[in-house]
Amino acid sequence: MIRFENVAKTYDPNIVGLEDVNIHIERGEFCFLVGHSGSGKSTFIRLLLKEFEPTEGSITVAGRNLQRMRRSALPYHRRNLGCVFQDFKLLPNKTVADNVAYALRVTGQPARAIRRKVPEILNLVGLGDKMNNLPDELSAGEQQRVSVARAFVNHPSLLVADEPTGNLDPDTSVGIMQLLYRINRTGTTVLMATHDREMVDKMRKRVIALEDGKVIRDEDKGLYR
């Protein structure tokens, strides 16, 4: 699903983001990306989203080489890749339902499909009764659920979460993790960058640890350490 080959990313001037990264993540895997701030987690995710190009090496996502991808194909790449962020990135002046519908509208889905899919996915994340609320009226955990719903509503083959529990208390975090786990069980590959030691240790999934831009550990059923 994701393949990094000899990937390096250097920012100007000579600040290393990633160095000599070789990673292969299979379809349907659940994988943690751990490391301190500045270890290269964000660089890794932004490379996946093709927000910028690696300085060296090649990245393949869902069988497509990102370096050979045309700029015009980029939107279609991103539709196949759901994103959840620490700061939710919801639109404050749109209701919960409209926020989720946004991801569908953008992909050109007909209004009827949108009317059907939005309540469906919001029920799935347990927010069926908050459809017409604004994001501000929701708790942080609920907002993150909306964001997960938006990321998953297009049924992407890969879901990337950048510190999704970073702003949440432990109990709420568990709820989000359960949601991500359920999404993973539907066959969606999930990659989650996190600081949350407890969560990583509890889940016992594959752990890729980064430090100063290098992969220092990659183990199945790993711990945060």
Added chain:
Amino acid sequence: MHFKFFFNEAVNSLVRNWVMSVAAIVTVLVSMFVLGLGLIMFFNFQTAISDLRNKLEVEVFIKNTASPDEINGLGDEIRAMPEVKDVGFISKDEALDRLRGSLKGHEDVLDALSGNPLPPSYEITLKDPQQIETVASRFFDNPIVDNTPGTHDGVKYGGETSERLLKVTTYFLIGGASFVMLLTVASVLLISNTTRLSIFARRREVEIMRLVGATNWFIRWPFIMEGIFTGMVGAAIAAIMVMLTNRFIIESVVNKMPFLPFNSEAVPMFWLVLLVVIGGTLLGSVGSGLALRRFLKI
């Protein structure tokens, strides 16, 4: 299409930035209105010029010092010309009567005159307007024609007046065109600034749109539509104002001052309105397109 979605997004954004939107609409309005007025003038002058050109008349004014024999001789000479269809003699008294007639209600002005300063004249009607220059030029050097030395202002014919009018029209066109150009630039800049503001106001939205995989044109359309709306609304108001001006103001001017070469029917209003509306819409799309190129990094 997602026309409704784009439409709503554009209208919401215009309402949110209503001060800038109104400013942009007003500049489009003003520039398109001036364009419309300029064109009304242009068409009026054009009609006046061609009317004059097609006039078959040459007026020859005769010096007050000419003897009756000389005047009659000139008359015979004119009647002998093959191009001439008809000749009429206007004596000094008839000329004064005509003037009095055209000054209806203000005849007292004439009391200030001592005697009659008006020259007698021949009014010559031709068979073919093409020959007007040829015929008129025959009187340029005639000693009894009332020419100011060095000119031939004693001979009045359509060609001369139309040339003068053409000159005025040209100056008028150049001036009007540069003014419209200036206003056009101003409106493009203002619209582009409105779009820029709305890009900044919605940069979060744009970021999210990109993340969820919106194509570039999906992101651009609402902004472009904003510009098009601004242009269209401004232009539509301008078009209405142009129509009203032509209908009422020009007509009342013509009624009060019939000697002015204006005519509210000289203007192909349909095309003018179409031009104004298309022009305004174009201004809007160019303005917002400019802002998108500079400020919307996709």
